[in-house]
Amino acid sequence: MxxxxxxxxxxxxxxxxxxxxxxxxxxxxxxxxxxxxxxxxxxxxxxxxxxxxxxxxxxxxxxxxxxxxxxxxxxxxxxxxxxxxxxxxxxQNVARLPEHRMVRFHTFNMANSVLEDRLGREPTVDELVDELGWSRSYLEYFQKGQRKELLESAPVPAHFDSRPGDEGFVDFIYNDLSPMQKKIFEHTTGYGGMVVMGNPKLKKKLKLSQGQL
CATH class of the missing domain: 1.10.1740 (Rna Polymerase Sigma Factor; Chain: A)
Structure with missing residues (x-):
């Protein structure tokens, strides 16, 4: 075969x-x-x-x-x-965002990709609202502010930082990793309040080879 x-x-x-x-x-x-x-x-x-x-x-x-x-x-x-x-x-810019906002960035991109494949075209706002379970006003705010947040880490309204369920999504990813992968994840994303590090500092701190990272 x-x-x-x-x-x-x-x-x-x-x-x-x-x-x-x-x-x-x-x-x-x-x-x-x-x-x-x-x-x-x-x-x-x-x-x-x-x-x-x-x-x-x-x-x-x-x-x-x-x-x-x-x-x-x-x-x-x-x-x-x-x-x-x-x-x-x-x-590099996403990693500087708080973890709950970083997750929303990836959640949006994931939903957008799934809908593009399913529909064969770019999804509408209404289709994204249905897929993500977000309000229309929240989605429109997110789309308008997404580029600015990534480039400038701009402040956002209070409701943006209090969406339910994000922590569980991050934890799901985190708990699937090995102990060493967890340390890499922590220092790459800032998970758990850890300091975000570039690859050179991370290799030195965790005593990793280039192949391991």
Whole structure:
């Protein structure tokens, strides 16, 4: 059985029963592709964060894949993983935001990407409101202020910093990491009030090699 045939076999298994276990099986099968794309950006961002984002993107690709188009699952996943460039480009400024605002930034981008794939076009404000569960006025404020926040860390109204559920999302990501990955995550994002560090300082503090980071 070829790699493409194995990819399709585990994908069909997931389609029949869309369980977390079957999704893990597909992600494991596609791990060489995931790691290849992570390696492209390693050094610009802590590897655990890149791997988390790559797996999220791969899972999106698995959910949206259709063999009818003729492309292989591996090709579809590879195309989606090109979006890794976005997280490396914006990370330096995003990491300076408080963790709850950082999470909202990534939550918005995730919802926007999912809707683009589902609809085949850029989503409307109403569609984003439905997907995110945010109010229309809050979403419009967020979209207008997003670029300014990233570039200037501009102050925002009090309600922006009190959205429920963000802490749980961050904790979900954090608790899935190994002890060393947790330390990297803390000092890369400022999670738990930790000081945000660049790669050189982080390597020195945690005694890591370039390959580990």
């Amino acid at each position: 070829t790699f493409a045939e194995k990819d399709k076999a585990v994908w069909r298994q997931w389609q029949r029963a869309q369980t977390p276990s079957n999704m893990d099986t597909v992600l494991h099968q596609l791990n060489p592709i995931i790691q290849q794309n992570v390696n492209r950006w390693a050094g610009t961002l802590a590897r655990p964060l890149l791997e988390l984002e790559a797996k999220r993107l791969a899972a999106e690709a698995i959910r949206t894949y259709s063999p009818v188009g003729g492309a292989s699952l591996a090709t579809h996943v590879t195309n989606r993983l090109r979006k890794l460039s976005r997280i490396t480009y914006t990370h």
